[in-house]
Each structure stands twice: as structure tokens, then as C-alpha cells.
Amino acid sequence: MKKNMLYLLFICLCCSCKKMDDWLDVKSKNSDVILSTVADYQSLLDNTTVMNTTPGLSIIASDNIHLLENMALTAGLQAERNAYIWKKDIYEGAIGVGTGDWTVPFRAIAYANIALEGMDKLTTSSVGRDHVRGSALFYRGFHYYQLLQLYAKPYQEGANEPCALPQRFVSDIENEGSFGTVEGCYEQVVTDLKASVDLLPLTPVHKTRPSKLGALAMLAKVYLLMEKYDQALTYTEEYLNSQTELLDFATLNTSATLPFPTLDVGNKEIIFYAGPISYTLLSFGNLRINEALFAKYRDNDLRKAAFFRPNADGTKSFKGRYTGTVGLFSGLATNEIMLINAECLVRIGRWQEAGDVLNKLCTKRYKDYVAPTNETSEELLQRILEERNKELLFTGSCRWEDLRRLNKDTKFAITLVRKLAGKEYMLPPNDARYSFPVIPQEIITLTK
Template identity: 35%
Template sequence: MLKYKLLLFVLVSMITVSCKKGWIEIKSNKSLDTPNTVEDFQALLDYTTNMNENRPSIGEVSADNYYVPYTSWQTWTPYNKSAYMWNADIYNNSTTDNVNWNYSYRQVFYSNIVLDGIDDVESIRKSTMEWNNVKGSALYFRGEAFFNVSQIYTRPYSLTFPDNAGIPLRLNADPNDKSVRASLKDTYQQIVQDLKGSLNYLPDVPVYKQRPSKPAAYALLSRIYLVMQDYPNALMYADSCLKKVDSILDYNTLKSTVNFPIPGLNKEVIFQATISDDLQGLLGVNCIVDSTLYKSYDNNDLRKTLFYKAGSPGQMNFIGTYTGGTASTTSKAFGGIATDEVYLTRAECYARTGNVAAAMSDLNKLMIARWKTGTFVPFTAAGATDALAIILRERRKETPFRGLRWLDLRRLNSEGDNITLTRTVNGQQYSLPPNDLRYALSIPPDVISLSGMTQNDR
């Protein structure tokens, strides 16, 4: 019964947000069961449809891991079709975007309901394990949502241009507060503040992997600092994560004959989340894996058969999701956090800070579990530059279709990697040069209309 009361509360709350009515009207309506206990707030955060599913997919749409036949592209939503071609205005035929904007801010809204109320619960329950988990989880979910939005709708992080436009930082559940864009500097400061704050409350081991934990917060902070090109901090937080969770799944124990060879919630998964299936076929026959990416795997590399299966002649489809095909729909790709990413982050940071031996040690520890038993020859590097190139190559091969490639393209191009993306749609070629303004996608029209905030430069 509590679950349904909470759903009713949230539904009415979301309608109230849309109608710009006061939050006080909800609080004073005695006919509604508003959350006011630790159990209530935990139930709100355990609503996985809103808190763990539907991570933004449009970054993956815009990245270069795949292409789609024209006939499949024609069936997509207008904004996905536009993002695939890197149009300046991806929303020219759409008024709103639930998947990439609204769902993330719904995650923020849920988190803010909790953060607005958790300090007011009965004092006897404060500082208990359950209270701490609620407080820490809400901070984690809000920081993660802000980060996800920032990677789509802002320019890549830059110390040179800290006053570039960031995102709206909604820090309470009051719908009457006007949404305004913070600076890029303030956006990242808030993200880091939320995630660091969560560390004061989260457990080392969550009851369920759908709940945040200290290792998840450490890992997400390492991802954030990597994007910020702050390699000492990215290294520190990756190391902190791996000191608590360092499991590696031996791919030799998996079967390539099943539909989804890598089991969901496996020993590498630290935090479970999925990318929206709005792409309509990310894990299916519609999306054809980039041939250059597929050919980069050695024949003894088990990822070549565990991540991909043959579709049409000469075409490969991706099946290597860490959801194991057990999500609510099998077309949902993994959008959470796993130890393989953290090992690669630590290895990259070791290379960037000059510790070549440690960098290659981390990489080889992971790679030996990816190659057929007895065939792996450890990677060696002539120096830090060589080590970095090898690690970045393996990072792309290890983490395709997780929403990470778009982040990597943004940060690597800002460092001078000069990666130009190209696609052909119905015989016409499209391209996205490095550091183009289109690496910050246009904000949905209804957001601009309702708030009056500035649109991204085109």
C-alpha cells in the first residue's frame, strides 16, 4: 500500500510542478500521504523505474560506435534522427525531450523531495544506518543526474572558460523556483559537492546494487574528475573505489552461445543503471557496430565474440551489455558503474602522471581476464605517451555502448586528439569536427520557453 501512496504523491507532485502551484499546497493537503519517515523516503529512492533506468541516450546516439541503415534511421524519433546527423538544432521537429532532459530532472526532483524532508524525521532515527543511506543516496542520485545533463547540454569542461553556461541547478523541490543556468564552474562544483557529501553517509556495501554506495560514489567522482582533466583526483578516487571493490570477471567462464553472454549484476557491477531504450535498437539489429571498432579486437580477445554477434552479412550487432538482457526490456544498455571502467581510469591516470609501470599493471590485470586462457601477452609501453595510447584504445574496446564514448570524445578532443566524426545518411555525408559547438546539444524548446534561459550557441 505504501508504494501506491508514494506513487500517488509523486504523480500529483509532478503535475503540480507542471502547473506551477506552490509546494505548500501539497504539504497541506491531508488527503495525500506525503513521505515523512525514513521508510517512506527509502521507498521513493527505491523506485528504480525513475532512479535507475532511463539514463540519457542521446550522447550514445551522437557517438561513433555504430551506424544505422537508412530504413532504420527513418523510424527514429525526430530528435534522435537529428542528433545522429549532428544537426545544429536537434529539436526542430520536437517540443520536449523526456528521455534526455525531463527524466534526469525527475531524478533530481525525487532526490530533492528526500533532501528537503529527511532532516525533519524523528530525531531518534537520525544517524542510523537507514537514515544515512537515504541521505547519501539522495545526494548521489542528484549529483549523478546533474552530471549526466552537463555532459549533453554544456560545452566540455574548461578551466580557461569557467563562465561558460552550465545547467539549471535545482536544489529543492519547490516548483515555483525559476530555472536559471548556472556557470559551468558552479555546475561542476555542485556535482562534486553532492558526490563528496554522499560519502559521509553511504555504506561500503549496498543492500542492492540498484542503491548507491561509497564505492559507486568514489567511481563516479573519478569519472567526473577525468572529464575535468584533474588526473590526480581522478586517480585518487579510482584508487579509493578499487580498495573497496576490485573484482574482475573472467570472460573465459562465459558462454558466447547465449543471447546476452555477460550476466547482469555480475561481480564487476558496482552500481546498476540502464540507458534509455529510446534509441530503438541499441542492442539489436538496427545498430551496426562500426567496422573499425570491431576489427580492432584480436581473434584471441574474447570480447570479440562476447560483445558482438553477426547480423546481416558483414555486419555485427552489440550484445555485450552488463544488464545481461535481464532489464525490463532487453534493448536497454548498461549505464551504471563497473570495476572494469575504474581500472581503466586508474590506469589512464597513472599514465598521465608518469607512473608507466602501475598503468600497465592495471591494464594487464584486466586484459588477462578478457583473452583466451594461455594466449595473452602482457602489454608493454615505451613510455607514458605509448602507455596512454594503449590504454585509451582498450578503454574504447572495453566500454562500448555504455554512454561513455561521448564523454571521451568531448574530453579527448579538448586535449587535442582531433577526432572528426563522419556519417552518411541517404547518400549524404555529415561530419562533426573536434571541439565543434554541436558537442553541446541544443536545450529542448519547452525548457527555453518556460524558463527564458539562454539557448546554447549554434
């Protein structure tokens, strides 16, 4: 009984932490907490508040979002407003306020390390042990990947760029972790995800849990950013050999406030659920689309009605919440894997196959879809990237990731521009502000 009470207290306190020092106070008493069974550690990883929450500031910083001026100037946290105008120091010395994009992933990584250490200590084979180990490895790779998209420079093979993110492989808060290169950090993410693949079930028991398909999807995402298209293609193909089901947008009630099926009812495209931090500027009433992107949705594009609702002021609010709730979706789904598959195919010269994959997705997204004819490989790549932007709108850091990687190619590089309160703000391609500043030193010290 004492063990169970201590364990439940540990979980409840971690879930309710609102300040980093609260979390550290709990974490420092780890020696007083007894987790002894596979079920205990599985429960730890089932804490969706921690394990299934991702950063959100990259959505605010991307070019797809439009905010009403009064919201952009006064609403939400200082870090949110600063991210919207790409301020050099979005935190401006804040301590524990608006730094969730750093602390939440590292908290999940700490949980994963606790679970891995627990599995190492078990001396007997137990049902579910592989699942816990595989899940912990997946979560560690998944959340470190999220951190890399915000706080590290974009991946560049052989660049030997230092990485300011500590890599932590133990739960001991006194262990500072190791610091390496950006390339080395991506390789570690790949190592964790590959190690998880054969330990997990093909499909998840619950969509809030990792699975083999989820790990394959993440490997495809990582290799796409690394521009290792052959490897990314391999993982998309393995994924698509088992899962190709798509939602037919023609069957959605697009006049509804929330047109998509909920997670429990069953959005068959979703393979792993995650959602970003609930920032004020991303709330259901505040989030609007950039008009330039909205103009790219053609009249027969079913997403136009499924994703947006018009406002009296002429702006378009985003209602396309993929899990049928007011929260945004930042997890993994088949639509993204098909788009990665198509992009990799065209980039390695198999552009006709790439067109077939893209057309398969488009038949579920357009009314009376007619595939283009006599399309060159360059035109097809451009169409894939445009469809990716329209399809994955406000899905986690997808757009931010694409801006970072595509800026390296002059054919796709763009300068972002916002006008706010009579001032113009710009973010040129490959600007240093595409990597968020490492949060205040006080926070770094606390998280060690």
C-alpha cells in the same frame, strides 16, 4: 491509511507519467502528499524507473554506432535520427517528444531534493536516515553530471563558460534554480558526491541503490573529465582497495544471445546499476557497431564473441548487454574504474604502474594474453584509451564524454563522419554540436 494511499498514488502517478504536464500536475500537488518516515523517502528513491535511468542520445551521436540506412532515416523519434547526423537542433521545436534526456534527469533531481528536505524536517534520529540523505546527494550529483555531458560545454578550468542548466536545490517547482558557469556546475557535482561518501554503506544493499563505492566511482569519473588526474587517482585507489573483482570473459558462454550474468544473479563488476532511455535506435535488434572499431578487436580478444553477433548483411550487432538483459548498461563498474586508474597513473608519470593495472584487466579479456614489452608512456596511453573504447562500448555516455575531452588534445582529436542517403555528415573536433541545444523554451518553462 489515508497517508499511505496518497503516497502510493503519488509514486504510481510519477512512474506512469508519459507527458511533462502529467508530471507537473502531480508535482504541483506536492503539498497534498504526505511523506513522513525514512521508509517513505527510501521508497521514493527506490523508484528505479526514475532514479536509475540516464540519457541515451549521446550514445546515438557517438562514433561507435552504426545504423542501417532505413533505420537512420525513418525509425525512432525525430530527435534520435537528428542526433545520429549531429543536426544543430536535434529537437526541431518538438514539445515533450524526444526530450527525455532533459526531463528524466531533472525529475530524478526533484525526487532527490524532496528526500533531502524530508530528512531535514525529521527531528529525531532514525535508522536509515543517513542512507536516504547520502542516496539523495549521490543521485543529485549523478544526474546533474549526466546533464552536463549533453547540454553544457566540455569542462575547461578557468574558462568561465556560462552553463544553461539550472541548478536546483529545492523541490518547489516555482523556484527557477540558479545559473552559473560550467566549472561551478562541476564543482557542485563534486560537492554533492563528496557529501554522500560517508553517509552510504561501502557496498550497496541492492545494486540499484547508491553506495560509498558508487560515490567514489563517480568522483573518479568527474575528476577525470576535469583533467584533475591526481584527485581522480585518489578516488580510484580508494575504490580498488575494496573492490577489484573482474569477470573472466573466458568463463562466459559467448555463443549465447545474452552472454553476461543478470544483475540478480550477479555481475560482480557492477557496483551501481543504471540504464539509458530505451530509444528505438538503441534497441537490441537495431544497434550495430562501427566497422572501423570492430576491426580493432583482435582474434584473441574474448570481447569479440561476447559483444557481437554477425548479421547476414555483414554488419555486427551488439549483444554485450552487461546486465544480461536486452537493455543497455549505463551505471558504474570496476572495469571502468581500473581504466580510469591506469589512465591517471600514466598521465602523472607512473606509467609502469599504469601498465600493470591495464594488464590485469586485459588478462580477463584476452585469450593467452601477452603484455607488450618496451612500450613508451605515449604508446601505453594510446593503448589505454583504445581499450577504454573497446571495453566501455555503448556504456552510457562514456564514448561521448571521451570524444569531448580528448578533442582538446590535437594528438587525439578526430573528425566524425557519416554517409547517409548519398549525403556526408561531419562533426569536427570541438564543434559547438558537442553540446546539445537546450531544449525548446516551452519545456524549460514547464520544468521551472
